[in-house]
Amino acid sequence: TGQGRTEEPGQADGQARQFGLIFASETLAMPQFSYLSAQFAHEVAHSWWGNFASPQAPFLSEGMAEYSLWRAREVLDGAAVAMAGRRMNATWYQYGRGSVGDVAILNGSVSSSPAYVFVTYHKGAVVLRGLEELIGTDALTRGLKSAVQSNPDLSVDAWLAAIQAQTPVDLVPWRRAWLEQPGFPMLTVESAVVAGADGERVSLSITSSGDYPMKVPLRFRFSDGSTQRRSVLLAGRVNDFAETFASAPVSIELDPEWTSVREVVPALVGDVTLDGLVDGADLLEVALHLGTAMPTMRRQDGRYDPL
Numbered sequence: 001t002g003q004g005r006t007e008e009p010g011q012a013d014g015q016a017r018q019f020g021l022i023f024a025s026e027t028l029a030m031p032q033f034s035y036l037s038a039q040f041a042h043e044v045a046h047s048w049w050g051n052f053a054s055p056q057a058p059f060l061s062e063g064m065a066e067y068s069l070w071r072a073r074e075v076l077d078g079a080a081v082a083m084a085g086r087r088m089n090a091t092w093y094q095y096g097r098g099s100v101g102d103v104a105i106l107n108g109s110v111s112s113s114p115a116y117v118f119v120t121y122h123k124g125a126v127v128l129r130g131l132e133e134l135i136g137t138d139a140l141t142r143g144l145k146s147a148v149q150s151n152p153d154l155s156v157d158a159w160l161a162a163i164q165a166q167t168p169v170d171l172v173p174w175r176r177a178w179l180e181q182p183g184f185p186m187l188t189v190e191s192a193v194v195a196g197a198d199g200e201r202v203s204l205s206i207t208s209s210g211d212y213p214m215k216v217p218l219r220f221r222f223s224d225g226s227t228q229r230r231s232v233l234l235a236g237r238v239n240d241f242a243e244t245f246a247s248a249p250v251s252i253e254l255d256p257e258w259t260s261v262r263e264v265v266p267a268l269v270g271d272v273t274l275d276g277l278v279d280g281a282d283l284l285e286v287a288l289h290l291g292t293a294m295p296t297m298r299r300q301d302g303r304y305d306p307l
Contacts (some may be wrong), residue, residue, distance in 0.1 A: 039299060041072040053147065053154040058116075059105050059179070060159055063124025064144075070125065079257070084301040086126050086258040091304050093122040093261060094184060096294060102182040106156060117298075119182075123261055127178045130260040133231075134174065134215045135167040142166045177212045185212040187234075190267035191276035193248045200248040204241040204274075205267075208234055212262075219256045220249040250281050264307050272307055 045068035050061045066089065074082035100114035105124055110116055132140045143163030147154060150162070156179075164171050186209040194201045202220070218230045218241065232241040251273035254264045270278040272285050295302035 039069060042066055042069040045069060045072075048148050053152055055154045055159075057106060057156050058111055058120045059124045060154055060156065062120050063105070063128060066121045066125035067128035070129070083257050084303075086129055087304070088295050088299065088301045089122040090126045090258055090261045091302070091306070092295060092298065093118045093126075094263065095304070095306070104180050104182045106179045107182075123184075126258070126261045129258075130178070130214055131163075131171075131174065133217070133259040134213065135163070135169050135171075139163070139166040173211070174213045177210070183210070184261040184263070185209050185214075185234075186263045186265055187216075187254065188265045188267050189252075189254060189274050191252065191271070191274050193276055195248075196244065199244045199246050201242065201244045202249060202252070204232070204252070206232065206234060206239045206241070206254070207267075208237055208239070211236060214260050214262075216255045216262075217257055217259060219253040220245065221251045221253070222247055223250050249275060251275060251285065266307075 042065045045065040046061070049055060049064035049068070053060075055061045055064070070082045070085040070089075073085060097115055097118040100118070102115055103110050103113045103119055105119055105127065107113070110119060113119070140163060143166040146165070147159045147162035160171055160175060188207045188209075190205040190207070192203045194203070204218075206216070212234065214234045216232050216234055218232060220228045220230070222228075222245075228245070230241070230243065232239060252275055254274065255262060264274075266272060266274055268276065268278060270282055272282050272289075275281070289305070293302045294304045
């Protein structure tokens, strides 16, 4: 890839326009390079994030391009592919950076940190997907379109203001938690299922290790193979969910789509199905679960799940 920055005649100083060119040769069709062809969307996204708008923070260039990559892959290849990409990004940041440390996404020295790629590309992309989940895809799309069209020299403040104009959700706490501090939340889940006259009442108490505003998808799986989806808004340290179903779920999945950077921990040790019981279903889940090895390279999905 190659890109350049030039001043057009009549433009004021600092009002430069960036032009980007992307070249792909037949070399990339060779089997050993096939993994690269699936990532073109990241580089194409720089036509907006890096060229059309010139972000003042690396996060708005590389994090936005990586987020755009997996959003595009979801349209082209389906939700499972996009989920795998986000899982790779999240776990690569959470557990793959080893001893290189951690910094906030908007830390002024992030570019010189050994954790730069982990924080800016990997965490940044999933944090943006979490913002999409929090305010809705349409609202985020409108905000991003406004930001990239009206701010050629794009600051974080202007970027977030464009998004804020599209949603009633206060994004100040979100910025503070996800962009201005390092780390990620541990979500401890305590579950209970109680039979009643009108069905099985499922109660979840989700305790977060920090104040991380996020909307978390829930998936309830039942013995006949059917599923039902819900969501819970996490706005503080302790958050509750309760609903009555016709039958008790055999498993409850918290954020199965990996929409956020997070770790899920059952309050009851061994309750990997999060149904409030340690039983044969947990043994089967462990036996059949594909979550084993960490990815050893970027852009490879190791199917790792810390649960």
